[in-house]
Amino acid sequence: MEQEKLRLRFTAQGFTPDETVNEYGDEVQSWKTRMTTAPWQTLYALSFQPRAPWLDAAGLFLYQVADAFQRQLTRQPDLELRREKITVEPDAETLRALSDSVPFVNGAQFVDAGWLCHAFAQLNERFAQEVAAFDGSVAMYLAGKSQQLRVPERIFFHLVESQDDAEYPFAFLATYATRTAAGKVRHMPLKYALSEYKGRRDKLLELLSCLNRVAEVAPLIAEFMEKGELFHPLRLRAEEAYQILKCVPAIEAAGIVCRIPNWWRRHAHGVSAAVVIGEEKTALLGLDTVLSMVPRLEVDGIPLSAQEIQDLLAQSEGLVLLKGRWVEVDHARLQQLLDAMDEQAGEVTMMEALRMELNGKKDANDPDLGVVIKNGTWLNELLARLRxxxxxxxxxxxxxxxxxxxxxxxxxxxxxxxxxxxxxxxxxxxxxxxxxxxxxxxxxxxxxxxxxxxxxxxxxxxxxxxxxxxxxxxxxxxxxxxxxxxxxxxxxxxxxxxxxxxxxxxxxxxxxxxxxxxxxxxxxxxxxxxxxxxxxxxxxxxxxxxxxxxxxxxxxxxxxxxxxxxxxxxxxxxxxxxxxxxxEFREFCRDLGAHPEGYGRLKAMIAPFMLRRTKDDKRIIRDLPDKIETVDKVSLSARQAVLYRQCVNDLAKRLDELDGMQRRGLVLALLTKLKQICNHPDQFLGQEEYAPQESGKFAMLGELCETIYEKRERVLVFTQFKEITPYLDEYLAQRFHCRGFVLHGGTPVAERAKMVEAFQSERYVPYMVLSVRAGGTGLNLTNASHVIHFDRWWNPAVENQATDRAYRIGQKRNVMVHKLVCQGTVEEKIDQLIESKKELAANVIGSGGESWITEMSNEELLSLLKLEVDR
CATH class of the missing domain: 3.40.50.10810 (Tandem AAA-ATPase domain)
Structure with missing residues (x-):
């Protein structure tokens, strides 16, 4: 059976668990509770454990963020000295990699560079809090968290280019982190350690002990140590720098962080093969248009001419300066790439080119050579304009x-x-x-x-x-x-x-x-x-x-x-x-867990064909006022409370007698009854009096509308029950001293258009009562500056679409959104779910609305439905 997933969603400042239709086991439920109350602290703790199988796509991404933080943290040579004062920020490459891995989940739009920097700051704060309270070294602290993590040594190796010296084009320096008398951490050339630890041989040996491990994996470093040259700045020939660069992974594995040219870190130093698609303009008509496919060799994206390739083959293996860039010459690989180029020329359709982009821009026929598929100048410019x-x-x-x-x-x-x-x-x-x-x-x-x-x-x-x-x-x-x-x-x-x-x-x-x-x-x-x-x-x-x-x-x-x-x-x-x-697409999606960078490729691929702007983006739309949402909690009347308890008690007596579809039907029917009671007892009983004092919601509605009437503003009142609309209409007509409109599923299409036109006109039409299904989408009712959800539709996307009848372009006032909830009832307990879902896409909860409730155990169900107020 497939492992159930703890569903998470992103928010503007972090993440939070989503309510789901699943019941969780004790372990997952425990993590869910912790993530709800202390999300960043929980993520920090979880990140030191093996990747949990119950993490969903959002959870796997958060794990990836925490893993990136740990990598950055353990690359700080002054970590042991700075302890809780260390500041870890994501570098540009980390930000790019994480941005390309954001999954298609609820709230993904929030995850940008700012969000990621905030995430690092939150994890940094948790690290600082724990380390400050830890009585021991940082190394001991991390060892207690995970055997996979280790604090780097205090020694740095620096290898930089020296452009003024053709014979010695590189410089090498070893430094170490030390604390000054003023308590500040500084990085000093390694030779100063000899004077700092003069007379304290044990401390000096402790500092330098890691060099013995490095000497075993880097012969040139061993040579520097034997000659005593490691304590001084060194000029290096290209072949010497090449020896060190090839050993960097082993050196860093031994505990010493290396600061080296970025082009080596980015693997931009080698000759690579590329197949360029759509370099020249073509008469593009549809996805079946044929584009040219031209192979070439390049270094860091810069094409190489035939003469330059021959010059490289004539050079000795190692680093060679070409076009102002250092290039690694590997004769065998270069010849393989040349041979492969002969087979790459041809044509592809526009659709095939985009599919290649989705699949990672690598030629599946030559995975070992890593032939990169890339868009040419014309195709790149076209797609950029469409995006x-x-x-x-x-x-x-x-x-x-x-x-x-x-x-x-x-x-x-x-x-x-x-x-x-x-x-x-x-x-x-x-x-x-x-x-x-x-x-x-x-x-x-x-x-x-x-x-x-x-x-x-x-x-x-x-x-x-x-x-x-x-x-x-x-x-x-x-x-x-x-x-x-x-x-x-x-x-x-x-x-x-x-x-x-x-x-x-x-x-x-x-x-x-x-x-x-x-x-x-x-x-x-x-x-x-x-x-x-x-x-x-x-x-x-x-x-x-x-x-x-x-x-x-x-x-x-x-x-x-x-x-x-x-x-x-x-x-x-x-x-x-x-x-x-x-x-094929389902297989691609299954692979995203192991290769989350695929999300970035998918976004890039569909971007030219999808144009999306949001009304929350103030740079795009400045004349749309903010909407202000409030949850107005009301008390049940005595009559409502009696009926509510009676219905719940009746359910409790019958739950053990039924199962399967019968139980499901019974629960769904009861939920409808409880909603009706919360609206007005006469709605549940099928009576027609609808005395306002018998319902807390009617009383609150009257109070809100009294203020609205005094300002001669307009209001939309949404309900999911057609049968209550005439009574709401009658009550509102009394409060406003004139009648508005009622629109529900039985309203003819032509009549709806007339109502909208009248409501949007200069004539004062104080209110419109709408059923959520009939009036929740497509209507433009910006003359309203208030929206009241008389009862709650347990799908946030549906509620938001209804609210958006007023909160849209053309609205010149703030929109006040009131959501009426009866205290102590199932409505109040579900409210947290609705609030947590308000930023999700439509249909996340599902068209079934409250069907997830039917999957609860009897005990959980009765706990959810039970009236929690004394009456």
Whole structure:
């Protein structure tokens, strides 16, 4: 059985455990508790243990961060002297490697260089705290933590280039760390140790003892010791420096840290083989475009000419200065590379080139030689422009567009046009509220102007039909469109087959049923809320992917979720084959645990095809006020408390009698009942009086709305229960002294559009009561400056989407978000889950919402449901 994983997510300042559907064993539960209360202290402790099999992708990355910290820590020769005062910071190479290894998990957007530096600082602080309290040496402290760690010796070896001396182009110096009279740690040439420890032979021998180990693995160092030269600065010939550089791994294994030229650390000193793809410009039309593939030899990315290669073959083995760079000459390897080059010339398609990039840029046919596959100048520049649309040449916005695009929206519009010109599928993944619709309409208007015979199919959720219709009439009134909805699939199919309207708008349900849609060659196929095709095995997804189009656009605010299979399905629609078959991609994902640098390659590969901007980025969107979220806890009325306890007691009596689906059904039914009781006892009892004083939530709602009414502001009230909406409407009409709107699943699409238009107008419409399912996505209701979640939907993504009806572009005020929770009930206990999930992508908890609760043991379940307040 597969090991269950402790799921973690990243936050702005660290990480925290995710609530999951799994029950944990004692050990994992213990670590989960510790990570919740003291995450960095727990990570620090965990990092000294063998890598735990229950770590998820986020946990493995955190382990990698801690491992990098330990490596940096144990490379400090003054560690023993500085102890708790040591400061360990990630170097540039460490930051790059870790950034390339960030997994596709919730909160990954927070993990940047600043986050990583903060992580090092947190681990550094934990080390300092423990070492300060430890009565012994740092070496003893680390030995007690892990036998794999050792404190480096206090001696450094420095090898640097000396450009002013052609005969002796390198200099060597041995130093040691010592503490001055003022208590500061300094690095001094090794010769000063002879005077510092004069008369204290034992201390001197203790300092120098490591040199005997080094002498056994580095013959030249042994020679320096025999001649007494190690205590003085030395000039070295290239061949002498080469001898030392070759021994660096063994020297450092013996405990001495070496400061050497970066080009040797980076392995940039050897001749390597590269196959350059797309060096010259080509007429690029789609992923099947053929690109040139030209082999070459190079040093640190700099190509070598045929004459330079012959010159290297004529040199003796060792270090040779070439083009201002030191090159390691190895005749046998150089000849192998030359032989391999003869077999590398040819052509590849654009898709094959990108697949090579995903697989690590190494030629699978010659893994030992390490032939690198790299993009040429033209291909690199193209991909860079697509990844950063600001670099693209601006495209004129049609005058017939009745809107002014913001700068970032113009970039998105230009990007869509460029992707269309290249015949690439594009994912517009801006945050909800940043104006994906207007960017797409601008793109379609230009397409219509340039190709009057073009045909576009737009597929949207049913709830957004009216919204798209309204946006078309508002922003592109000259654009012909038709709506395929509200009739039989056969009749609609016959109609669309003989029609040539520019834009056809339909729903996912109808698109899956109208067979004629797959018989048309669309110029552009657009999916709004494209997460609808995230499941590659669903019938709906399979039917949508059968549609034919030259250009495909996916619109979604949450393209990357926990399951990378969702990402594969999205790209299988946009650019089929780019991520390989589902089986191939799944194999790639399985390998990410052992080779996390693959995450970086995957991000780089999909970046040209995905444009994502977030409304939290103040550099992109400065006119969107912050939203302020509060959890308003209310007390149950006496009547509510009695009914609540009664339902829980009834469940307790029946739990032991049922199992399997019957138990699951019983638990889910009870959860619905408890939510109804928390709203109002009459909702649970099916009565119609709804006296406000019988419900804590109604009382709180009245208090909040009284203030809102005094300021003549507007509010959205969300509930997941259609049956309570008329009673909320009646109550709010009394509080506001006028009536607002009610929108739920039974509201006709045309009526919804009229409601939105009225709510957004100058006329004062104080409130709108919405069911979460019907009003949670796609509607623009920025006239509201308050959002009240009357009851909680136990999926943070769904709640956030509902809140975003008001918190989006066009909002000129702060948005106050109130979440009503009954104290001591299951609502309050679940609240921590919702808060911990609020930054996650949609559907992380799953469409089942509270189904995870049914997997609890009887004892855990009753503990969760039990009313914890005295009444």
């Amino acid at each position: 950063t649309p600001k670099q693209l040449r601006s495209v004129m916005v049609p005058r017939s567009l009745h809107a002014t695009l913001r700068p970032y929206q113009k970039e998105g519009y230009t990007w869509l046009n460029q992707m269309n010109a290249l015949h690439f599928g594009a994912c517009l993944a801006d945050d909800m509220g940043l104006g994906k619709t207007i960017q797409v309409l601008a793109f379609l208007e230009r397409l219509r102007k340039r190709s009057a015979q073009a045909r576009v199919l737009l597929i949207v959720p049913a709830s957004l039909l009216g919204n798209w219709q309204g946006e078309c009439e508002r922003f592109v009134p000259d654009m012909p469109y038709m709506r395929l909805h509200g009739g039989g699939a056969k009749e609609l199919g016959e109609f669309v087959a003989g029609d040539h309207t520019f834009l056809t708008i339909t729903t996912y349900g109808m698109a899956s049923r109208i067979a004629q849609l797959a018989q048309i060659e669309w110029d552009c196929l657009i999916l709004d809320e494209a997460q609808a095709i995230k499941n590659p095995l669903s019938k709906q997804t399979k039917q949508i992917k059968k549609l034919h189009a030259r250009m495909r656009i996916a619109m979604t605010g949450t393209p990357i979720e926990n399951d990378l299979g969702n990402l594969w399905s999205l790209f299988d629609f946009l650019n089929k084959g780019l991520l390989g078959s589902f089986g």
